[in-house]
Amino acid sequence: MIGRPHATSEWQAANGPPLPASGERVGVRGHFADCCALDVRHTNQAELNLLQDQTTSRMKPAIALEGISKSFPGVKALSDVSLSLYPGSVTALVGENGAGKSTLVKILTGIYQPDGGSIRVADTETTFPTALSAARAGVTAIHQETVLFDELSVAENIFLGHAPRNRFGLIDWKKLNADARALLHRAGADFDPTIRLRDLGIAKKHLVAIARALSVDARVVIMDEPTAALSHKEIHELYALVERLKADGKAILFISHKFDEIFRIADRYTVFRDGTMVGEGMIADVAQDDLVRMMVGRAVGSVYPKKDVVIGEPVLTVSGYRHPTEFEDINFELRRGEILGFYGLVGAGRSEFMQSLIGITRPSAGAIRLDGEILVIRSPSEAIRSGIVYVPEERGRQGAIIGLPIFQNVTLPSLSRTSRSGFLKLANEFALAREYTSRLDLRAASLDQDVGTLSGGNQQKVVIAKWLATKPKVIILDEPTKGIDIGSKAAVHAFMSELAAQGLSVIMVSSEIPEIMGMSDRVIVMREGRIAGRFERNELTAEKLVRAAAGITEAA
């Protein structure tokens, strides 16, 4: 969902007349404001739900998807999915990573075309062949990283492409800023619309995005994990804003992994699993446990090639690791031959912690012991020398060096071994690269080929080969199978299992429950920078993991 052209000027330009003056809007907004928004503060939740239920049941959906299917080569991303979004109602879309949520959002916003099924907007069947047509139909999306322009003012961002003009055809700045101020006010923000966007925090940028959505008269607002990057206070501001959008009669699709916020602001829910819709209904009628069960309800672990390994003595001990902003109080032990899974939601601080282990970021306190000896690691090169390596999550940015051939990628951290007194020995490099790439079953035409010409899965194999070639004692794999095809996934899993059997200690960071449950001997769950749970393989259940990661107490 990156780089959606919804912020470009052309669709705004095509999107009809400029914004009516704020005063004209009051009438449109009146009905909902009367029935919901103003009452929110005075009504208790049950009454509100009742009210909402009545509202939606007599209401026609703002947009309805029926029988939507979408396949990609080798993957059925969505099969026969239906979803209706009602005006003045928040629908939560829940599901694991890979359940098809993003695909659905891309269909809703005209980026993907469904293979089958229909889209109805206000009772008329329609299609969204382009992002522009979805935008014209009043569908707008607010992402984690909202697509706005940092160097423009807030007002310019709101009205980009449909700014009010004066009689000379030039931008009417006075009106622009006044209208922007009115829209911001409606979005619940009272900052100056002339300030530059880059000077705002992420939460205020969300408000600008919402004011923009109001300015083009969006009917459907999609919020894709809008709280992932927000602080506690900002999240509460966002809740208030969602209430206001509801009051304005927008149909809202709210995608989140966090159960507390779903139960707090959603009216309806839809659960996706493996590309199908497995449940929907009113939030008031469902318990958290039911949602969790629907999300993960399947047998996991059977397809994973986890070998039984005799777990040896502790290799790595981490104690009291903390960082001023990212994580706190991390203590654990990693044993020889063990695969230790780290589960958690995006932003739980897992990658940040792992990167501090290899010297990319510095912890403010804490100690590491490797094979019983205290270790201070200040840089990745020291980590490599002591035998701790990290296969990063962002393959393109932190892992593969696109532009260098495969063999040079593989040997880069091992050059001190393949070279002689600082001079390269190409024969040694090719030998090392051949050894490790063949063990990972790399598919490539030659080792001299630019790594950028490989598929994502094969690039990942090169990156893993690069780290294994350093002969580490501990290997940390951060989302090792994210975004790669099923075949490469299986190869990576099989290889991971084989490594552990050979006595390597593995830390695997993953947000995919089946992978965590299928591969780990033990699992540590992190939430908001702290360890929120530890589980042995025999006591692992998907429910426990999700509860610990989302912060739901056992009693709930």
Added chain:
Amino acid sequence: MAETHLSPRNIPDRLEGRSARLLKSWESLLLVVACLIFLGNSFASPYFLDPWNLSDATFNFTEKAMIAFAMALVIISGEIDLSVASIIALASTAMGYAVQLGFDTPALVVVGLSVGLLCGIVNGLLITGLGLPSIVVTIGTMSLFRGLSFIILGDQAFTGYPDSFSWFGQGYVWWVFSFEFTLFVALAIVYGVVLHKTNFGRAVYAIGNNQTAALFSGIRVGRVKFTLFLLTGLMAGLASICLTSRLGSTRPSIALGWELEVVTMVVLGGVSILGGSGTIPGVVLAALIMGMVTFGFGLLNVPGIVMSIFIGLLLISVIALPILWRRARRRLAH
């Protein structure tokens, strides 16, 4: 599992032989161009083929090429150093000042090299220490270093360099081979080996292609970059010694605008201005081409302003040509 029914594949090291790769390279195109210009020059002027004339011609590029070698490494690593010509001026001014204080030739060489090194350290600290973008830092130090020489010199010139000092810019090692040309060849070999045959050179390529991944791979990115700026400073100091010795005097406008010619030379040599690729042999060929063209124009009595137009056109076309060349190669590959 894929592995159970598939035997590990044998991936060949390379698909093409050495000669095939050489034939398709930018360097071989440069070599053809260099030969054509050589032929053109020898037809255009009967004096061109005289060994002493050719030897004279080398002075057109040797000093710039010394800096270009170090600059090639800087640009491959994804940075740039635009302060080199001003470092020449400052180092030359310092040497002129040292002459007034009665320093002798060996001491002058030390002064020239140290000033170059010091300027490189300033650049390096600002760029790697504070994490500032090199293009901004070196535009700043470009003004700063030359401004210092203007303040010290005003509108006068330092002269009176000792006779022995003139050897660096005017002396010959053997027959027609000048000290400068010999130094050029030696430095070409040193830089070629460093960039293409050592771990350090590999690190430079890795940083230029993906700095973050290079850091994650255990490369000390800051240290490598600092060394590179140190080297351009040192090379500018060395070039300053040669140039000052050749001219026999120092003016604050010495080597004005050279940074652009050096960058042109590097880019013409096939080094990507975006970093990540390029070779020293390419830069050597580019230096020869630029030197021969300048000399050819001189033989034909082409006025200086035409030279400047030519350099401008060359700069634009060498940035466009490698891109077109790569596109053509890609089409050939498919």
